[in-house]
Amino acid sequence: MEERNLLVVSDLHLCEGIDPEGGKYSRQEDFLFDDAFARFLCYHEKIKAQPRFGGRPWLLVFNGDLIDFPQMDALPKEGEPLKRVKGVARYVELSADERNFGLGTTAAESAWKLMRIAQGHQRFFAAVGWFIAHGNHVAILKGNHDVEFHWPAVQERFIVEVERAYAHQRQMLGEGPPITLDELTERTRFYPWFYYEPNRLYAEHGGQYESSSHLPDYLHPESPDDPARLGVIWGNLFVRYLFNQIEDVHPFADNVKPPTRYLVWAFRKDPFMTLGLIVTRGWIFLRAYWNVTRAAFEGRQVQKRAADSDLVSLPADVTEKIAVLAHRQAEDSRLEWIGGTLLILLVVLVVALIIAAGVSFLGGLWMVGAVCLGVAALLYIVRLVASRRLPSFDDLMFRVAQDLKEALGAEHAVRYIVLGHDHAAAIEPMGDAWYVNTGTWVQIFEQRGPIEAREKLTFFRLAWGYEGVPELLCWDDAAGEPAWLRLGLIE
Numbered sequence: 001m002e003e004r005n006l007l008v009v010s011d012l013h014l015c016e017g018i019d020p021e022g023g024k025y026s027r028q029e030d031f032l033f034d035d036a037f038a039r040f041l042c043y044h045e046k047i048k049a050q051p052r053f054g055g056r057p058w059l060l061v062f063n064g065d066l067i068d069f070p071q072m073d074a075l076p077k078e079g080e081p082l083k084r085v086k087g088v089a090r091y092v093e094l095s096a097d098e099r100n101f102g103l104g105t106t107a108a109e110s111a112w113k114l115m116r117i118a119q120g121h122q123r124f125f126a127a128v129g130w131f132i133a134h135g136n137h138v139a140i141l142k143g144n145h146d147v148e149f150h151w152p153a154v155q156e157r158f159i160v161e162v163e164r165a166y167a168h169q170r171q172m173l174g175e176g177p178p179i180t181l182d183e184l185t186e187r188t189r190f191y192p193w194f195y196y197e198p199n200r201l202y203a204e205h206g207g208q209y210e211s212s213s214h215l216p217d218y219l220h221p222e223s224p225d226d227p228a229r230l231g232v233i234w235g236n237l238f239v240r241y242l243f244n245q246i247e248d249v250h251p252f253a254d255n256v257k258p259p260t261r262y263l264v265w266a267f268r269k270d271p272f273m274t275l276g277l278i279v280t281r282g283w284i285f286l287r288a289y290w291n292v293t294r295a296a297f298e299g300r301q302v303q304k305r306a307a308d309s310d311l312v313s314l315p316a317d318v319t320e321k322i323a324v325l326a327h328r329q330a331e332d333s334r335l336e337w338i339g340g341t342l343l344i345l346l347v348v349l350v351v352a353l354i355i356a357a358g359v360s361f362l363g364g365l366w367m368v369g370a371v372c373l374g375v376a377a378l379l380y381i382v383r384l385v386a387s388r389r390l391p392s393f394d395d396l397m398f399r400v401a402q403d404l405k406e407a408l409g410a411e412h413a414v415r416y417i418v419l420g421h422d423h424a425a426a427i428e429p430m431g432d433a434w435y436v437n438t439g440t441w442v443q444i445f446e447q448r449g450p451i452e453a454r455e456k457l458t459f460f461r462l463a464w465g466y467e468g469v470p471e472l473l474c475w476d477d478a479a480g481e482p483a484w485l486r487l488g489l490i491e
Contacts, residue, residue: 004137005461006461006462007058007059007460011064011439014031014117015072016116026074029120030068033457034123040457045131056464059139060131061195063420064143064145064205066140068146070145070239105148114148114157129179132187133176137187140158140189142190142191142205143206145236147221150222150230162188200416201415206420209330211331214327215231216231346380349379357369400419401417402435417435422437424437439458456474457477
């Protein structure tokens with residue numbers, strides 16, 4: 001194995017980016033740090049000659065959710081562009097679902113989405129090309145928001161867009177080493193599940209361990225009903241049919257963690273608008289979710305054995321243990337989502353009862369209004385009690401890392417187990433190993449909706465031969481260098 005230093009990032013969630021014509025960011029966009037990421041790569045290219053890095057090339061690992069395909073709801077222009085992707089020339093010939101919510105998940109549709117995303121993130125794609133042109137390598141692991149990297153056409157499109165953006169940058173600036181499409185392809189690897197280096201590192205996105213982002217067969221994510229499309233993740237349905245529409249009103253909505261906190265804030269801020277959105281849009285999501293759930297119960301989604309594939313670098317018995325672990329943990333995490341949904345429904349009922357009470361009082365129905373207020377107060381108390389007693393999955397990824405360590409066993413043990421997915425940067429010791437969560441490069445609103453946003457452009461850096469405390473850092477763009485992550489501000 002070539003001696004390489006590692007940089008691991010996850011959950012960048014690139015979407016439409018900047019409209020080349022209007023010059024504005026899409027309201028769906030979460031990644032606003034194209035220039036900062038370019039400076040981050042430039043810095044690490046400069047320091048790799050330092051003794052601790054030994055002049056070795058970097059391997060930049062995108063550990064899932066690099067691209068946010070479910071949030072991409074744009075359509076090709078009518079005429080030839082639309083015909084190349086969908087075989088029809090006019091929007092009226094598309095299904096109502098496609099017209100309202102964007103393209104689907106076929107290889108052609110997904111490749112077009114990636115091309116459109118690259119157009120809005122030229123600086124980012126050019127920076128990746130520049131980094132590779134300097135002798136470094138890139139590894140891309142798919143996450144629950146970019147399962148579309150399963151398609152070879154999407155992988156090819158990514159490399160083409162990197163080459164195109166970098167070539168344009170070289171032409172404009174007149175600097176940077178040349179690189180061919182073949183060289184880019186050789187130095188860019190797509191991993192269908194995890195990245196593993198013996199005795200050193202195991203990296204996986206982590207979405208497989210949560211029910212809302214779990215696929216029955218991660219290596220073969222095609223829909224059993226229609227192999228030309230990807231199987232549906234119900235969390236992605238939530239984004240496609242509900243949250244994309246909510247972001248027309250509140251663009252920051254899906255950056256509030258957990259999502260239930262946003263809904264509580266929205267009900268307090270504007271209960272009528274929020275209730276209207278849930279009523280008008282929620283049923284569409286529920287209908288889509290029901291169709292997916294019904295298909296699962298009817299047994300059409302068949303679980304393949306993860307060990308049946310030669311696409312991964314661990315023995316069959318180990319991959320089978322990991323697949324079983326993911327399935328079991330996803331089933332357990334359903335309790336969290338059921339509890340969260342019940343809490344949301346209680347909030348909706350409380351708001352609806354308060355509105356009903358107000359209408360009753362205005363109409364002179366004092367007794368009815370009093371009953372509505374009494375029931376609302378009772379339900380609010382029930383919600384407070386339930387929120388304290390429902391199981392918490394805040395440490396889900398850490399517990400997954402512990403289980404992964406056990407599944408790898410002594411024969412395939414690693415020093416670092418790296419996950420992402422929950423956007424919560426963390427390091428925790430696990431005996432002779434470490435758990436690392438690389439966090440995210442998008443803004444997170446944790447306290448009061450759009451107030452108190454924070455951004456920690458976090459990454460894990462690992463020099464060849466180093467086995468000490470993990471270097472979990474954040475990129476300080478103002479200083480032009482990394483800083484140690486103060487975890488007390490993250491938790």
